[in-house]
Amino acid sequence: MANFPLLQVDAFASRPLEGNPCAVVLDAGSLTESTMQAVAREMNLSETAFVIPSDVADFGARYFTPAEEIPMAGHPTIATIFALVETGRLALTAPVTTVSLELRVGPIQVDIHSSDGRVERIVMTQKKPEFLSVYDPAAVLPVFGLAADDILPGVPVQTVSTGTPQLMVPVRNLEALRRAALQADAYKALRASGDFFSPHLFCVAGVTPAGHTFARHFGTPPDTMEDPFTGSATGGMAAYLWHYGLIDQPQFVAEQGHWMHRPGHAFVEVVGPRDAIETVRVGGSAVTVVRGQLEL
Numbered sequence: 001m002a003n004f005p006l007l008q009v010d011a012f013a014s015r016p017l018e019g020n021p022c023a024v025v026l027d028a029g030s031l032t033e034s035t036m037q038a039v040a041r042e043m044n045l046s047e048t049a050f051v052i053p054s055d056v057a058d059f060g061a062r063y064f065t066p067a068e069e070i071p072m073a074g075h076p077t078i079a080t081i082f083a084l085v086e087t088g089r090l091a092l093t094a095p096v097t098t099v100s101l102e103l104r105v106g107p108i109q110v111d112i113h114s115s116d117g118r119v120e121r122i123v124m125t126q127k128k129p130e131f132l133s134v135y136d137p138a139a140v141l142p143v144f145g146l147a148a149d150d151i152l153p154g155v156p157v158q159t160v161s162t163g164t165p166q167l168m169v170p171v172r173n174l175e176a177l178r179r180a181a182l183q184a185d186a187y188k189a190l191r192a193s194g195d196f197f198s199p200h201l202f203c204v205a206g207v208t209p210a211g212h213t214f215a216r217h218f219g220t221p222p223d224t225m226e227d228p229f230t231g232s233a234t235g236g237m238a239a240y241l242w243h244y245g246l247i248d249q250p251q252f253v254a255e256q257g258h259w260m261h262r263p264g265h266a267f268v269e270v271v272g273p274r275d276a277i278e279t280v281r282v283g284g285s286a287v288t289v290v291r292g293q294l295e296l
Contacts, residue, residue, distance in 0.1 A: 001295055004028055005087065008045075008290035009079035012229040012256075012264035016289045019257065019264035020229040022079035023048040025294055026087060033062075033069070035296065040064035046227050049076040051084065057100035057107040059084065066222040070197065071104040072163030074231010074266075074282050077124045081110050082286040085119055092117060105163045111283075121267065123283030126162035126232070129239035133195045134158045140169060143186045144201060144218070150176040152203070155244045159196045160236035162280050166217075167196040168240045171203050174214060178259065182218045182225065200233035204246055211255035211265065212247065213237065228257035229264035235280040242270040243277060254282075 005026040013019025023043040028036070028050035040048040047063045047070065054060030062069060063076045081101070084090035090099065090112075097112040101124075109125040135157040141150060151157070152170035159165045171177050180201050187199075202215035215237060217227040234254045241247045250270040257264040265284065272278035 002030070004031075004294040004296065006290075006292050006294045007083045007086065007288050009082050009286050009288050011075035011078035011082070011286045012231065012266050012284035013287055014285050016287050018262055019284070019286070020075040020227065020262065021045050021289070022076045024076075024080050024083040025050045026083065026089070027051065029053050031296075036062060036064050037069070039294065041066045041222065046224050047073050047076045049080045051080060054102040057102035059090075059099065060102040062104065065219075066224075069104065070164055072108070072127070072232055074124060074234060075229055077101065077108070077110065078122045078231065078284055078286050081112060081122050082119060082288070085112065086288055092119070103163070108163070119286070121283045121285055123267075123281050124231070126235040126280045126282060128162075128279055129236065129243075129277050130161045131243065132159035132161060132165060135167070135194070140167075140190065143183055143190050144169070144199075145179065145181040145183060146171065146176060150179075155246065158240070159194070160240050162232065162235035162239060164232045165196045166233040166236045167194065167199040168237060169199055169201045170240075170246070171201055173203055174205055174207065177201060177203050177214065177216060180216060182220070184220050187218070187220060198233070200230060200237055202237055204241070206253065206255050207258050208255060210253050212252035213241070213254045214258075215254065215256045217256070226260060228260050228262035229266070230256065231266060231282050231284075234266050234268060235282045238268045238270050238280045238282070239277050243274050245274065
């Protein structure tokens with residue numbers, strides 16, 4: 001039997017039991033893909049991260065939902081880097097420590113902002129956004145129990161990827177967003193014929209005075225029905241909002257999870273002009289809530 005250090009970290013959270021929990025398995029280079037998938041099912045969280053060696057970056061990681069591997073994700077990146085710092089595997093060398101992390105989409109840059117040896121914020125630089133398939137709102141809105149007048153007019157329902165393709169569904173207001181309810185069978189059919197990993201519904205309004213946007217992100221079992229905070233989709237949403245002129249400034253605070261009693265927020269920055277975005281940076285804080293070991 002082998003033992004693997006395991007932490008559960010709440011990402012995009014300023015205190016325990018908020019944001020999005022992620023299990024981080026350290027020193028996981030000897031685990032097979034099938035074992036990683038089985039562990040992710042056992043953890044039964046939105047994602048489980050496995051830290052592995054890398055030949056092209058400072059660290060490598062693979063992320064699995066309970067159902068499948070995901071090429072890039074935000075909250076596991078924040079959680080993974082935080083766990084590496086917490087366990088002494090990653091030393092903080094300056095007020096901003098920069099490392100590279102190899103994911104299935106390739107290496108990404110991660111900046112760790114710290115003060116007096118304590119992590120204040122972890123910021124991931126996501127891939128150059130790709131604007132992909134456009135969908136008929138009439139085919140998409142009923143999947144979430146919404147009507148035609150719930151959509152935000154003048155912009156498309158579209159898949160956007162900053163590493164993982166997510167379906168961007170802009171709704172008119174918080175009231176419409178609160179009413180959204182996934183119709184599982186219809187969603188499975190839409191996803192099977194689509195080019196996206198999962199859907200991100202959002203509006204340009206926060207639920208606290210600090211927020212500029214609020215979002216909900218859905219799935220179906222064995223994955224979680226709703227994600228508390230979705231960092232990769234927040235990056236795609238930011239690119240979408242900037243590209244289509246829905247925000248005036250390229251920096252904003254994104255909120256998610258409050259209605260699930262898991263309030264989370266991210267500091268987001270879009271880099272580049274609206275018609276030629278270079279990248280999106282998504283950052284947040286994290287806290288460790290569980291320390292232990294995985295025995296396999």
